Structures are given as structure tokens and as C-alpha cells.
Amino acid sequence: MEEHPRIDDITTTLKSLIPNTNKLDSYDSIINFVVSKVIDDVTSYTHIPVIELPEELDKVIVSISMQLIDSHQFLVPIEDKNDDVQSLSEGDTSVTFKSPATIFTELQSINPLSDNYVTILNSYRRIQR
Numbered sequence: 001m002e003e004h005p006r007i008d009d010i011t012t013t014l015k016s017l018i019p020n021t022n023k024l025d026s027y028d029s030i031i032n033f034v035v036s037k038v039i040d041d042v043t044s045y046t047h048i049p050v051i052e053l054p055e056e057l058d059k060v061i062v063s064i065s066m067q068l069i070d071s072h073q074f075l076v077p078i079e080d081k082n083d084d085v086q087s088l089s090e091g092d093t094s095v096t097f098k099s100p101a102t103i104f105t106e107l108q109s110i111n112p113l114s115d116n117y118v119t120i121l122n123s124y125r126r127i128q129r
Helices: 007-017 027-046 055-071 100-108 115-122
Strands: 085-089 094-097
Touching: 007 027, 007 055, 027 055, 027 115, 055 115
Parallel strands: none
Antiparallel strands: 085 094
């Protein structure tokens, strides 16, 4: 698979906007994964080959990546996350956690292309033949 010609610039921009304040060892891997996923999603939606993506979409890719990282707490330390709690009870204190399979399934169903970005991407979208 071909690589986006400006992926390093996009990654650098994203890292400057979301610095590694928690000193996570997996920071670079997470940033690289998210940027690659968003680029793949944008190319799939617009039907534009990755090497032909216009430079005008680079900021959109960065914005979608930021939204994905923030909304799914990818850079939040595990001890600070609260997304794996399924239910809480107060009387006699009960906490139920989601299974790893449930969390994995939820991550697989992530669609970072929200309505706001779809509108922007539609102006670049090509008809698939």
C-alpha cells in the first residue's frame, strides 16, 4: 500500500497540537496509528488514491485525528480512563466492567468521519467506477 506523501508533516503537526504530556511510551505508535487510520478512512470515503489526496485535506486529516484521539481517550493513561466501566451501583457498591471483547468491538466500529467532516469531504469526493 502506498503511503501518503505528506504523512510526516501531518504527524508532526498533530504531535505539536497534542504533545506527549503524560509521557506515554506508546505515544508515537498511537499517533501513527490514528493518522494512518484517518488517511485510510478519508481515501475510502473520497475514492481518491492516497498519493493523490490534495494538500487542502491535510488540515482536515489532522482535525479528524485530534477528534478521534480526544473522544476515545487514546492518550489518557489507563488509570485515568473511565470508558471500560459498564455500570455502577451505590448500595453495597457494585462496579461492572466491560469485557476486553466488548471494548475491542467498540473500537472497531469507530467512524471518525462526523457530519461536519463529511460535508468538507463531499466537495472532494469522486464517483467510484
